[in-house]
Amino acid sequence: MKKLLVTGASGFLGWHLCQLAQSQWQLYGTYHTHPSEVPGVTLLPLDLTDYQAIKQVMQTVQPDAVLHIAALSSPNACQSDPDLSYRINVVASWELAGLCAEAGIPCVFTSSEQVFDGLNPPYRETDPVCPINRYGEHKVAAEVGMQERCPGVVICRMPLMFGAAPTASSFIQPWIKMLRAGQSINLFTDEIRNPVSGMDAAQGIFLALANVKGIIHLGGIERLSRYQLGCILAEVLQLPIDQLNPCRQADVQMAAPRPPDASLNSELAYSLGYQPKGFKDAILALQAEL
Incomplete structure (x- = not known):
């Protein structure tokens, strides 16, 4: 089986991705503050602010694909500590993209609806980004830098998730x-x-991994x-x-x-078979x- 590395595997979305992938991938996951056991996943500690640690995990696992899910995802936390947000949400994402490009493997990144200001919805993939908070700004910076470092990167802009x-x-x-x-x-x-459920979001991400290069929106139907x-x-x-x-x-x-x-306008994803409840x-x- 091919090896899949999921950053943030013990987080909400990471857990759902691992449940969905177990039958098809040999799974490796990283965690930082939540070392919860995820059945079927080899978990490794990782501080995303440490480039050498990121490089070491990549060398240890030698994955066939990377799903970069881990983030400082609270907009309020990012606004209050922009330096930490930048190091985790931007710099680490750039570094992972560069390592994936060097290894010649697919990289999927979960971005956010927060890259938009919310004044002209629903937003298509081609609409200009216009964030109004630090979290959104840093997701935009991550998107741009990852595409520069890894031209085939898949960027999944995610909505509010539940489950x-x-x-x-x-x-x-x-x-x-x-x-x-x-x-x-x-x-x-x-x-x-x-919003979409965690399992529907995970299914959309694997659909994107198999079919997409560039940006795709994975919003819900309501x-x-x-x-x-x-x-x-x-x-x-x-x-x-x-x-x-x-x-x-x-x-x-x-x-x-x-x-x-x-x-998010997610017609592109729907046309590929994405069917969130x-x-x-x-x-x-x-x-x-x-």
């Missing part, structure tokens, strides 16, 4: 916990996303506000909807500004695990 993984939570787990505890939640009515997402979640799991408080982004002070509607159907399928 159930034993090693990491998604945005819905805190909501479920609060609702079950009888607590109220403030959810934005003016922040629109087109454009929903966070408040709408909360209402659907509460309905499916029979949790109290009256504990959901609609509010606006301006009502909550955050370190990083957020695009109002960063929905709608939010309600995906939650229904995950109900037992939630």
Whole structure:
């Protein structure tokens, strides 16, 4: 079996990718702060700010392909510590792309909907990037530098993701916990996303690995506000909807500004066979695990 290296394998998306790939790849994964066991994966510690450590992992594994998933992915954390964000999200991505190019192997990078300002959705792959926060800026810089260093790199721009993984939570787990505890939640009515489940996202990434060079969008089929997402979640799991408080982004002070509607136009991915479920159907399928 060919060897696949997944950075951030114990993270939410990394875990889903490893579950999907086990039957077809010999799997190696890296972790930094979450050394959770991932069945079927040989896990290696890696500090992405250490180039020699990245090079050593590549030499040790000698992979046939790399999925670079690991990132400092909280926009607020990136805004608060831009130097760390730059070293992890930009420099490490450039270095991995360069090493993949030297080895002559495919490299897939997960970018973000946050490369757009959210004023002219839904965004196509060819639309000009226009980030409004540091995380988005650094994803843009990573995209550009990786394409320069590894012209065949596959860049998957990812939407908001949800699901159930034993090693990491998604945005819905805190909501479920609060609702079950009888607590109220403030959810934005003016922040629109087109979310996908972790497993659908993983399937899209492998589809891109097999069929794409350059940029592809892997957004979901619905454009929903966070408040709408909360209402659907509460309905499916029979949790109290009256504990959901609609509010606006301006009502909550955050370190990083957020695009109002960063929905992705994913027609290219759909034409290749990408078929993400709608939010309600995906939650229904995950109900037992939630």
